[in-house]
Amino acid sequence: MKNPILQDLLTLSHELGREDRGLAMLGEGNTSARLGDDTYLVKASGTCLGTLKEDDLVECRLSAVLPLLEKDSLTDQQIDGALLAARVDPKAKKPSVEAVFHAWLLSLPGIKFVGHTHPTTVNQILCSPRAQELAERRMFPDEIVCCGVASVFIPLTDPGLKLAQVIRRETKAYVKKHQQQPRVILIQNHGIITLGGTWQSVLAAMLMAEKAAKVFVGAAQLGGPIFLSEETVARIAGRPDEAYRQRALKM
């Protein structure tokens, strides 16, 4: 019997990697899950989400990865060396270069799973002059239920350690402003991260964000989108029936 967290992470990875969904192709994207007090599982570099197997996941120590965030600058070789040294099993594959932001997000209260992909429609907007609007505004109620009142917006940043540091800075600012953890982080000219307490909530936020992007692109062709007002977003987020739907969806 596989560890249930490992099984859930494989299920999440296969769902995110499904070819028909257009979220990730070839080696794109990565996933992770909190395992123990000091350990987490993260996708190995160069593996494919849709066909991910048990030995494509690497168990790493948070206490070895999180201190990297405090470094001003490290060479790619130094980061590779530190990530290899963070593995619990020295025979395991090499962790993804994005293992640093996964470690930090999994250290947030209540966050047990993290998914990262490069969805076609989300990226159409993130590669356009309107990227920030997709993060900061909301268009319809289910987008608020699955993706939160807003998404964290990360301006164009090099992948790796720098990206992890900017994600930490912008996510802290989001928590301070909204008094809740984000469900969605959008990275300009790159892709999306979704996070949550269950693998179902990570998948739901991902699929709903891609749907919202499709709605955005379609509405833009018709002169929109017309966004919901801040008051409407706050009212929907606070409704008891929306909270009930979130629980029913394992959000």
Ligand SMILES: [Zn+2]
């Ligand atoms: Zn990426």
